[in-house]
Amino acid sequence: MKLPIYLDYAATTPVDPRVAEKMMQFLTMDGDFGNPASRSHRFGWQAEEAVEIARSQIAELINADPREIVFTSGATESNNLAIKGAAQFYHKKGKHLITCKTEHKATLDTMRALEREGFEVTYLEVEASGLLDLDKLKAAMRPDTTVVSVMFVNNEIGVIQDIAAIGELCRANGTIFHVDSAQAAGKVEIDLQALKVDLMSFSAHKIYGPKGIGALYVRRKPRIRLEAQTHGGGHERGMRSGTLPTHQIVGMGEAFRIAKLEMAAENARFATLRQRLWDGIQDIEQVFLNGDAQKRVPGITNISFNYVEGESLIMALKDIAVSSGSACTSASLEPSYVLRALGLTDELAHSSIRFSIGRFTTEEQIDHTIKIVHEAIDKLRAMSPLWDMYKDGVDLNTVAWVAH
């Protein structure tokens, strides 16, 4: 078996070969390399046609109108454009925004930036399951709340928020609802005719498309307006200037087209693999599944291993590519803020691993992963004074630690 085994599909996915094939037709002199904004020759027209096909493919996966799709560089930019764009455009209506503590940094940091501009932000707590309590959201809403931003699927623990219900609350309050769907597209059913969502962020590289391209869905009915964040030639109806990267867009379109076709079968396969992984690991003492056990995508499994330290665990798992927390924060020594928000102790948050499976994960890889995890936990616990104390029945909370 080829090692290391890639189990970090929530961080990024490889480009599907069918997508790469398609993209290559839009780069060289032999291909459609033209600028989609060029109106005066066929090079431009052909590129524009390719972009419009891709726009339709993206719209089809989420049941939206192609005219509601704005291309960006990725979900981070989409979140910035959506939240800043809406908050700034509607600032005369109010300056209160609501989000949730377990959002991606692209949302949280955007909110922080808006606070510096004079906006007021409420960061909602989540339940131990990782889900939002809708009554708490309702209680936080005010007449001057202009934007609520909640992610569809959490990137670290995979829980699915009740977007339909939150949408109803927002619509009733006249509040714009933004949803970060970077981890949701191609994994959960998204029907924007039914959901009362006004803005939705997408990324291509989480669903087997290329990095560096994403989209923002901007609702037309009722029409949502945004203050542009990138100024220039007025591309994308003025909402996001910059020459459209045809090959990236075509790649994203193809990735979304494939997702629509294969999503149901793929999810069923992931559910089987996820169960196999959990069945193989849950017999280890003192392991905990993080996040709601039911309302979750099958691709992401986050597990805490008590009495082993996270970094040495990652080291012991060197033959499997997994992450502790999200890729964005794993370079730091801080425990995951998402797991802390669920109420986990620093120790448990530190020793948590996210296994994310994807299109190219095999049963054989899962079986090997289970074996490696068992060996790593056995080795580290044999070395862990905390494990000894636990086994001796010592309550670690009563020990007078010599902190440093």
Added chain:
Amino acid sequence: MAYSEKVIDHYENPRNVGAFAKDDPTVATGMVGAPACGDVMKLQIKVSADGIIEDAKFKTYGCGSAIASSSLVTEWVKGKSLAEAAMIKNTDIAQELALPPVKIHCSILAEDAIKAAIEDYKSRHGS
């Protein structure tokens, strides 16, 4: 995360992992760190009648550098007198293992563990 070869070697093949019988009067224990900080080291030394450390064992909850630091000091203290062992500096440990700046605290903890074990021995033997 790039670990030095020495850290990886000690992590993969830790020396002297284990524990001595608690009721052995020649054994002293130093435990330092806290779970919330991400490292706890337990260092045990077995001391002869003439004050020489005959054997040492450790158990560590912590990152690869913390495990390597404690593994290394069990090797270093063996054969040393208590006074000599007390001279081991965290900078020597950090240098030997080529620890990066963010991991210096692991070497400090290992030095503290030696000192704590020596203190424990002295408090039991009244010297």
